[in-house]
Amino acid sequence: MRCPEDFGVADSELTEIVVPNTLRDAKTPEERILQDLQRNGYDEQAIFAIKLALEEALTNAVKHGNQNDPNRQLTIRFLVQPRQVVIAIRDEGVGFTPELLPDPTADENLELPNGRGIMLMFAYMTRIRFNDAGNEVWMLKDLDEDG
Numbered sequence: 001m002r003c004p005e006d007f008g009v010a011d012s013e014l015t016e017i018v019v020p021n022t023l024r025d026a027k028t029p030e031e032r033i034l035q036d037l038q039r040n041g042y043d044e045q046a047i048f049a050i051k052l053a054l055e056e057a058l059t060n061a062v063k064h065g066n067q068n069d070p071n072r073q074l075t076i077r078f079l080v081q082p083r084q085v086v087i088a089i090r091d092e093g094v095g096f097t098p099e100l101l102p103d104p105t106a107d108e109n110l111e112l113p114n115g116r117g118i119m120l121m122f123a124y125m126t127r128i129r130f131n132d133a134g135n136e137v138w139m140l141k142d143l144d145e146d147g
Helices: 023-039 044-065 117-124
Strands: 015-020 073-080 084-090 127-130 136-142
Touching (some): 023 044, 044 073, 044 084, 044 117, 117 136
Antiparallel strands (some): 015 073, 084 136, 127 136
C-alpha cells in the first residue's frame, strides 16, 4: 500500500490499523479518524463528508471486496492533518474495475439498490485513487483545494 504521489504524503507518516472483516470491527479505525478530525479542528460539514466517504469505502470493502468473509481482514491507513486527511482501505478480495461500474444516475439504474457509494466518495472527497487490482482505495480531502 503506497500512498499516491499526488497526495503529497510520505508512507512513513501514515498510521496503519488492521481489523477483522466486519462492519463492527471497522468502526475502530473510523472512530479514531473521526476523533483526529475533531482534534484538528475540522468543521461539521467536512467531518460529515469524510465520514460518509469513509463509511462507504469500508462497507464496500467488507461486503463486496471481502464478500463478508470473517476470515479476511481490512487494512486501513490514514493521516489527519489540520488542512488535509488521507485515508486508504485495502481488502483481501479480487478487486474490481471502477471504470466498468454502471452510472447510478442513468435512468435504467435509478431504482437499483446499489452503485451510489463510489459516486458519493468522489463527490465528497478531493481525490480518489484505486490500485491496479481494484482492492485498495485512497481518498484525499484537502480543505485548501476544496475551497
